[in-house]
Amino acid sequence: MNDEQTFPPVSVEDLVSKVREFRDLGWRLVQIGAAALGDTIEVTYSFDLGGRLSNLRVSLPAEGSPRIASISSVYPCSYLYENEMHDLFRIQVDGMSVDFKGKFYRTTVPFPFAPRKS
Amino acid sequence: MPRTIIPFGPQHPVLPEPIHLDLAIEDEKVVDVIPTVGFVHRGLEKLVERKDYQEFVYVAERICGICSFIHGQTYCQAIETIMKVEVPPRARYLRTIWGELSRIHSHLLWLGLLADSFGFESLFMHSWRIREKVLDIIEATTGGRVIFGSCKIGGVRRDINPAAFQTMLAQLAGIEKDMREIVDVFLNDSTVKERLVGVGILTKEEAHALGCVGPTMRASGIAQDMRQLGYAAFDEIPIEPITRPEGDSHARCSVRCAELFQSVDIIRRAIARIPIGEIAVKVTGNPNGEYLARTEQPRGEVAYYLKANGAKNLQRFRVRTPTFANLPALVKMLPGCFLADVPVIVLTIDPCISCTER
Amino acid sequence: MASLGMTKLTLKSAFRRPVTRGYPLEPRRVIPDSRGLLVFVKDNCVFCSVCRKKCPTAAIGVNRNQKKWTIDRLRCISCGYCVESCPKQCLSLSTDIAAPTVTKDRDTY
Numbered sequence A: 001m002n003d004e005q006t007f008p009p010v011s012v013e014d015l016v017s018k019v020r021e022f023r024d025l026g027w028r029l030v031q032i033g034a035a036a037l038g039d040t041i042e043v044t045y046s047f048d049l050g051g052r053l054s055n056l057r058v059s060l061p062a063e064g065s066p067r068i069a070s071i072s073s074v075y076p077c078s079y080l081y082e083n084e085m086h087d088l089f090r091i092q093v094d095g096m097s098v099d100f101k102g103k104f105y106r107t108t109v110p111f112p113f114a115p116r117k118s
Numbered sequence B: 001m002p003r004t005i006i007p008f009g010p011q012h013p014v015l016p017e018p019i020h021l022d023l024a025i026e027d028e029k030v031v032d033v034i035p036t037v038g039f040v041h042r043g044l045e046k047l048v049e050r051k052d053y054q055e056f057v058y059v060a061e062r063i064c065g066i067c068s069f070i071h072g073q074t075y076c077q078a079i080e081t082i083m084k085v086e087v088p089p090r091a092r093y094l095r096t097i098w099g100e101l102s103r104i105h106s107h108l109l110w111l112g113l114l115a116d117s118f119g120f121e122s123l124f125m126h127s128w129r130i131r132e133k134v135l136d137i138i139e140a141t142t143g144g145r146v147i148f149g150s151c152k153i154g155g156v157r158r159d160i161n162p163a164a165f166q167t168m169l170a171q172l173a174g175i176e177k178d179m180r181e182i183v184d185v186f187l188n189d190s191t192v193k194e195r196l197v198g199v200g201i202l203t204k205e206e207a208h209a210l211g212c213v214g215p216t217m218r219a220s221g222i223a224q225d226m227r228q229l230g231y232a233a234f235d236e237i238p239i240e241p242i243t244r245p246e247g248d249s250h251a252r253c254s255v256r257c258a259e260l261f262q263s264v265d266i267i268r269r270a271i272a273r274i275p276i277g278e279i280a281v282k283v284t285g286n287p288n289g290e291y292l293a294r295t296e297q298p299r300g301e302v303a304y305y306l307k308a309n310g311a312k313n314l315q316r317f318r319v320r321t322p323t324f325a326n327l328p329a330l331v332k333m334l335p336g337c338f339l340a341d342v343p344v345i346v347l348t349i350d351p352c353i354s355c356t357e358r
Numbered sequence C: 001m002a003s004l005g006m007t008k009l010t011l012k013s014a015f016r017r018p019v020t021r022g023y024p025l026e027p028r029r030v031i032p033d034s035r036g037l038l039v040f041v042k043d044n045c046v047f048c049s050v051c052r053k054k055c056p057t058a059a060i061g062v063n064r065n066q067k068k069w070t071i072d073r074l075r076c077i078s079c080g081y082c083v084e085s086c087p088k089q090c091l092s093l094s095t096d097i098a099a100p101t102v103t104k105d106r107d108t109y
Helices: A015-024 A076-089 B044-049 B056-061 B068-083 B089-117 B121-142 B162-188 B190-196 B204-209 B249-273 B322-333 B339-348 C005-014 C050-054 C081-085
Strands: A028-037 A040-049 A052-061 A067-069 A092-094 B004-008 B020-026 B029-036 B288-297 B300-309 B316-320 C038-040 C060-063 C068-072 C091-093 C106-108
Touching (some): A015 A052, A015 A067, A028 A076, A052 A067, A052 B288, A076 A092, A076 B322, B004 B339, B020 B339, B029 B322, B029 B339, B044 B056, B044 B316, B056 B068, B068 B089, B068 B288, B089 B249, B089 B339, B121 B162, B162 B190, B162 B249, B162 C005, B190 B249, B190 B339, B300 B322, B322 B339, C050 C060, C050 C081, C081 C091
Antiparallel strands (some): A040 A052, B004 B020, B300 B316, C038 C091, C060 C068, C068 C106
């Protein structure tokens, strides 16, 4: 439980091919999570194989509408995480296998976790 | 063949928490399902901006009512790893004992709901009668029946003295005897088997590709249990994950019934080996760093991602609960089944929707 | 041959006394150490406000000038944080349950 965890960065273009490498080796998708930190949004992908944890991190600029490619072609179950990321953080995900078009979480304030320019 | 759309939920007698499924059916067989979640979304992840990291244990415990202790325990473990705090051994054993009691009460609750889903009300009441005895043990040792309030950063808040341990062992022996009676009904009664065997089959490859966790995954043959990671006292009490090869609802029920007895065994082993010592260490300062902690809840693997930068409030708190990971499996299992099997299949993934939507 | 486990369970519960409590004739069985109502004893209180700062739901109010201590009973979650942190041991948790109420007012001592 006290192992060192690393979050190696990956670019937006290499994301799908790196994720496909994980899938071919038999890793299971654990979570996809976003964190809004000021002027960047960090998206972390976590994978598990037999108890070992591996991560990938993509950093997106918070201005405008950050875009990222969907990994539903590799892991079909990722559409839930990507819809959640879109509804909470205003991240455009291209190519989701099931797209709820912003109606996954119906909140009174749209995109509640997105970084605000205040 | 004309299609009808039937809404299932959010209010349904069988569901413990609200989830909405639009079922497209053709003449009694389900062909498609569209899930809608978001009825219990409370935005708890945003509350880190208001409450500092020590107070947040109370919020983390209240994400869910059924699996509340292990939520608090995982949060404390993640903060303790970031701040490099060494938890005393007695506190780790106490957390293990309470975690396994929490697992027993959650599985008994689930068994009752499963019996209710195919209409077997008296078996539902028997399961919950036994659960009341477990809740009495929990109230006597922690002070609360559902929300334990005993984890804090650096250890636990209350101790259990040896006399209380002896009472707990005696009560557990009675509970185990009662559990054997109802597990016999769940696994061997012919009417129960008619409703469960062959319903909602999930193969091993599908379970792996869809990212299932917990008993849903173990009932399809994948042997993985997060307690093997060795957190709390599990590095000194090794366990074997319980698996079944069939992948249908009967297998999922059978895995959870076997886990009941495994948990009683773990509690006995922990009580026999618990060391004397203090129960908490003092924690000062603020956390700085990030960590992803994973533990085994009754429903599967929960992943807590925390990021801190030295302030009193955390920067980011993200929970990926096991039901969130099991929802794609539900969407995969439902097409092809009869309308009357829908409540049974929804319940076999053990949905805890308030966890899913924090 | 089908299992007769359920028959055995049903016959047992038919001939035993019921498990449920005979409310309202039977009183509630009290488990010691259970966390219930917060009890405040004003004699030793110095109005240091540590309990107000530690309360996670902001249920406690302390007014040093007027020497008043208030609590909102509906907000209190009986966590016991204030009990642990009071330097004069004025607070304790009893096993009683708060009485039902129809208004949201604060208890003042």
